[in-house]
Amino acid sequence: MSEGLEKGRNRATVITVGNPKGGVGKSTTCVNLAIEALKRNKKVMIIDSxxxxTVDKFIAKREKYLETQGLDADSDVEHVIQRSNIPKFLRQNLKRFDWIIIDTKGKSSEEFVISSVWSDIVISPTTDCEADSDELDALQKLMVSVNSNREALGLEPNQAHVFINKVDSRTFNTTYIPSRKAIKERMESEELPYLKLMKSYLTYYGAYKLVHKTGKGITEFQDKSKGQFQVFVNEIESLDPNVSND
Ligand SMILES: Nc1ncnc2c1ncn2[C@@H]1O[C@H](COP(=O)(O)OP(=O)(O)OP(=O)(O)O)[C@@H](O)[C@H]1O
Ligand SMILES: [Mg+2]
Structure with missing residues (x-):
């Protein structure tokens, strides 16, 4: 596996999306990230662990959507349900894709830890705006477990890139900005060394509900959520170690 993890453009960048908290937008982030990556000419696979x-159900809707548009499902996002042997599956598929994105379940899932051990990038949506939240402690604890495994494999520690999802635009200045600052300060302290707050955040937009209903990605709607999500993907691309700086 370590051979497969060498940096270079000839293998997929593996991205795990996870947070022990349920309903924060993990699956929604996975599918939208995959579709925007596809639009950026990447070959993409989602692993639903x-x-x-949720991803499987989304893909079923998407297949119908593509059919109504006369589009070819074979050149769209690939997906697989894989609940065990994730490292082996990755090893077998690293050369076939540009990005492999893994959706994990809420709670302290084993899949999250295993996937994050073998990932280049870990992304954690949170809706929690409390700087002293137990959820961040739970995520930090999982990352300790991830990084002790990585150390045993001779790999550098991974950080979870946390972003705040479902931000209420009506209370943006009064609630979001002070709590974002507090969360950032907490992550920069010694308390949460394996968590890093992303610059991007995602607002609560009704269009996200339509994603699951229609099988369309958020950036396939002409909606104000589109540009914001593209900025978010730009930030993730900037974290990609397999992109050349030539
Ligand atoms: N930015 C957003 N604005 C509005 N609704 C959102 C946003 N992000 C996600 N949602 C909605 O929140 C709900 C939960 O999202 P999702 O299923 O992606 O969460 P999850 O973290 O994967 O949940 P679980 O822990 O159950 O796997 C969905 O109905 C989704 O449409
Ligand atoms: Mg989910």
Whole structure:
């Protein structure tokens, strides 16, 4: 596996999306990230490691959507349900894709830890605006476990890139900005060394509900959420170690 993890453009960048908290937008982030990456000419695979199978249900809707548009599902996002042997699956598929994105379930899931050990980038949506939240402690604890495994494999520690999702635009200045500052300060302290706050955040937009209903990605709607999500993907691309700086 370590051979497969060498930096270079000839293998996929592996991205795990996870947070022990439920309903924060993990699966929504995975599918939208995958579709925007596809639009940026990447070959993309999503691994659904959650038995709720949210991604699987989304893909079923998407296949119907593509059909109505006369588009070819074969050149769209690939997906697979994979609840065990994730490292082996990655090893076998690293050369076939540019990005492999793994959706994990809420709670302290084993899939999250295993996937994050083998990932280049870990992304954690949170809706929690409390700087003293237990959820961040729980995430830090999982990352300790991830990084002790990585150390044993001779790999550098990973950080979870946390972003705040479902930000209420009506209370943006009064609530979001002070709590973002407090969360950032907490992450910069010694308390949460493996968490890093992303610059990007995502606002609560009704269009995200339509994603699951229609099988369309958020950036396929002409909606104000589109540009914001593209900025978010730009930040993730900037974290990609396999992109050349030539
Ligand atoms: N930015 C957003 N604005 C509005 N609704 C959102 C946003 N992000 C996600 N949602 C909605 O929140 C709900 C939960 O999202 P999602 O299923 O992605 O969460 P999850 O973290 O994967 O949940 P679980 O822990 O159950 O796997 C969905 O109905 C989704 O449409
Ligand atoms: Mg989910």
């Amino acid at each position: 959650d038995d709720q199978a």
